[in-house]
Amino acid sequence: MLGRRSVRSPRTPVVPVTPFAAATVALVLLTGCGGEPVDAATPAPNGSAAFGRDRAALVLTAFDQADSAASVAGDVEALRAQEVSPSLDLSIAAVRRATYNQRAQPSFQHINPVFAVPPGEPSCFLATATLRLAGSELAPTDVSQFVLGADGQWKLSHNVQVTQPSLVVARSIAGRPATAGGAALDETSRRALAAEVFARSIGSTTGNRSLVVSSPLLDGQFAGGWEVYGQQLAGVGGAVQRTMDRAEWSDCAVAVPTGTLTFLTIHATDTLRPAPGGPATVRLEPQSPDLIATGQLKAISGKSIRVTRVETFVVLVPAQTVGTSVLGLNDTALTVTAG
Numbered sequence: 001m002l003g004r005r006s007v008r009s010p011r012t013p014v015v016p017v018t019p020f021a022a023a024t025v026a027l028v029l030l031t032g033c034g035g036e037p038v039d040a041a042t043p044a045p046n047g048s049a050a051f052g053r054d055r056a057a058l059v060l061t062a063f064d065q066a067d068s069a070a071s072v073a074g075d076v077e078a079l080r081a082q083e084v085s086p087s088l089d090l091s092i093a094a095v096r097r098a099t100y101n102q103r104a105q106p107s108f109q110h111i112n113p114v115f116a117v118p119p120g121e122p123s124c125f126l127a128t129a130t131l132r133l134a135g136s137e138l139a140p141t142d143v144s145q146f147v148l149g150a151d152g153q154w155k156l157s158h159n160v161q162v163t164q165p166s167l168v169v170a171r172s173i174a175g176r177p178a179t180a181g182g183a184a185l186d187e188t189s190r191r192a193l194a195a196e197v198f199a200r201s202i203g204s205t206t207g208n209r210s211l212v213v214s215s216p217l218l219d220g221q222f223a224g225g226w227e228v229y230g231q232q233l234a235g236v237g238g239a240v241q242r243t244m245d246r247a248e249w250s251d252c253a254v255a256v257p258t259g260t261l262t263f264l265t266i267h268a269t270d271t272l273r274p275a276p277g278g279p280a281t282v283r284l285e286p287q288s289p290d291l292i293a294t295g296q297l298k299a300i301s302g303k304s305i306r307v308t309r310v311e312t313f314v315v316l317v318p319a320q321t322v323g324t325s326v327l328g329l330n331d332t333a334l335t336v337t338a339g
Contacts, residue, residue, distance in 0.1 A: 076095055124146065126145055158263045176256065179252065192321070211321065218326045273304045280303070284305060307335070
């Protein structure tokens, strides 16, 4: 969803939006749900007991029917039956934004999907599809991961729309076996890539810039939005610092001709404080997108404000790690607390 910034008070910093919203990137999140999640034991149309493309397609179709209906209705409780974090976090935030703006989210359907499924009895699988949105001429492409819960139900865990230049790469997962258990990348590579992606998202670097290729999405819109965010705060006597709390990699990944496609999730914290010589407190107004995303309807002020957030990236990692591409990303606030 596309958000806007506005600075209203000459005395205290008003932070009504996330850095990502300041960037001109509009991401339509899959939100809401209804009906029952798909049971892992659901037979394939051809009667086969093996879990492959046919059964993955059943999961996606059932998800679309259930999740789309509740997306329109804004049914958060039903949503929890279809999704888990980080997708669930983003979806709940989108429902709250729609409620605040007094408009329903559009119904949706995935069309022409392709899948990457691990062999055997998998606990996750990946899907790439075109997203048909009611009332919209846009038809974005997204990449999703579904995971199998302990209760035997399939739920959406990750969903990110990819940029137009990345469509061929995203669809190249078709028919390829996914790797389960997060074994696609070694731990050293994971740590280095997560650190560089986070640094680049705030216009910095770890010193190894070649790890991640430059892109308008990451270095322009996302990092550029962060820079504007800081400038606007400085204009009203405030300052913000973002730190990475932890990084997580998705359960499933898939090897395609140009590398490994997988999801990276970063949990971060923004700390807002008065700048030296500025006002005594910082303040978030009720119309702040971060407050709206967390479901808070009243202003918050204090000597500091902490905003926890989740950022999800779909990335393509070449065999030698160097030159990783960010194909798409999502961002939302999770909690806002005053100190």
